[in-house]
Amino acid sequence: MTASTPGPASGAGSARNDPASRLVVTGGDVFDGTGAPPRRADVAVQEGRIVAVGSGLDGDVAVDATGMTVLPGLIDCHVHVMISGVELMAHLERPFSYAFYAAIGNLAATLDRGVTTVRDAGGADLGVKKAVEDGLVEGPRLRTAVSILGQTGGHTDGWHPSGIDVPLFVPHPGRPDPVVDGPDEMRRRVRQLIRAGADVIKICTSGGVVSPRDDPRHPQFGPDELAVCTAEAAAAGIFVMAHAQGAAGIKNAVRAGVRSVEHGMYLDDEAIEMMLEAGTFLVPTLVAPHWVIEAADAGAAISEVVVAKAREVAQIHQESVSRAVAAGVPIAMGTDSGVGPHGQNLRELELMRRAGMQPAAVLAAATSAAARLIGVADELGTVEPGNRADLVLVGGDPYDFAALEANIRAVYKGLL
Structure with a gap:
């Protein structure tokens, strides 16, 4: 995992570094990358890849994204x-x-x-x-x-x-x-x-x-x-x-x-x-x-x-x-x-x-x-099962592009 800014994943503990552990980004709205409106969903990640997107997902470690939007990297x-x-x-x-x-x-x-x-x-x-x-x-x-x-x-x-x-x-x-x-x-x-x-x-x-x-x-x-x-x-x-x-x-x-x-x-x-x-x-x-x-x-x-x-x-x-x-x-x-x-x-x-x-x-x-x-659409660019867990958590309105940089809360490249 790479977190470029201190964010809600801070303090997630050693389980985040255990490849066998399952981490869930929970409570946020997900912009899946397709252009569809953001929707409330959890994102489950294991071994650096997204394994599920949906409601009520569980895992060994939780990242609280309440009030945020989850974007693909x-x-x-x-x-x-x-x-x-x-x-x-x-x-x-x-x-x-x-x-x-x-x-x-x-x-x-x-x-x-x-x-x-x-x-x-x-x-x-x-x-x-x-x-x-x-x-x-x-x-x-x-x-x-x-x-x-x-x-x-x-x-x-x-x-x-x-x-x-x-x-x-x-x-x-x-x-x-x-x-x-x-x-x-x-x-x-x-x-x-x-x-x-x-x-x-x-x-x-x-x-x-x-x-x-x-x-x-x-x-x-x-x-x-x-x-x-x-x-x-x-x-x-x-x-x-x-x-x-x-x-x-x-x-x-x-x-x-x-x-x-x-x-x-x-x-x-x-x-x-x-x-x-x-x-x-x-x-x-x-x-x-x-x-x-x-x-x-x-x-x-x-x-x-x-x-x-x-x-x-x-x-x-x-x-x-x-x-x-x-x-x-x-x-x-x-x-x-x-x-x-x-x-x-x-x-x-x-x-x-x-x-x-x-x-x-x-x-x-x-x-x-x-x-x-x-040529990387089979692995990146959307929040969907099978893709690499490159995720960006942002506060505020994700369509407020002038404020987007200031609203970034965490950046993950291959979240574990």
Whole structure:
């Protein structure tokens, strides 16, 4: 069990650590993750998994959740645990290994906010994932992309006008070089990522906001390169996620068969229809441009070009996501944490509500829908028998997203 905050499970005694014991979270309302309204129910847990949900359940140990709502552990489908802000000079002055130590705090801050699973969208390698799995550091369950693939001059190219190359993630034996050109290089690099332990392939089909030398509206990678990427991923049984901000890049990604479009800032009607037809998820990351603007306003040394792009896209982003929501595009929660401070993940929920999502749908996007997107719906994302006992206990109104962080009473990752 991991409890990130002192909560009602405190003092449950040694039985909670006995795998044979049965623990019951009792007296609370359960939001099961499907979008159905919360209902009064007990949740019985044994050996780290939910064994029953219903009324009048008994067990060896009781956790009193009276007056609280029990949520599934939240899932953030787009984080960067190895990034702690986008200020270039800070990035340059930190030793290579510093990011691994900073990730320890980033992981803990994320778990503390009720996010028990994340998809790291670039940066974290297999060692980071294994460190969490083996209990060396505390953090959410990790699905990892390892490296972010982009073309020369694209979103992952660290070249600057001075001629100096400053990659966001320095390649190392467990993190392949992110820049690829042509189908043959693409095939080799995807295979290298699979060998390195990637759970998902991350590709950039458009420019971006935080990359100063490209335009988020311009497409990147050709159809031949994208086809090779999705084919190699499919052969290994994994999905492809696409950083795609401009409409042309979004459409190219959907045509190639990606699982999710990340950001989607310049969605048009055709792109939305294509996503609906293909069942492609949108991971909005609405909070990300706000973080860039806030950091710049606070005095961070961020490129003027980057800040200007963030200011330009913030409102457009919200409007694009609103149209996608109205059309019924499947939505999964993601934040781009790392661009902004880790531990502020729940800010995204209120922005999703403002984009037109009903509150229950917002929570479903952060639980069951997110679990479906990343391929873990058979174990996570809902409060039901057989699933892992990742649970968040919150006081107050669970749909009051502005107050949700303050209302968290306990976070459990694999409650025993």
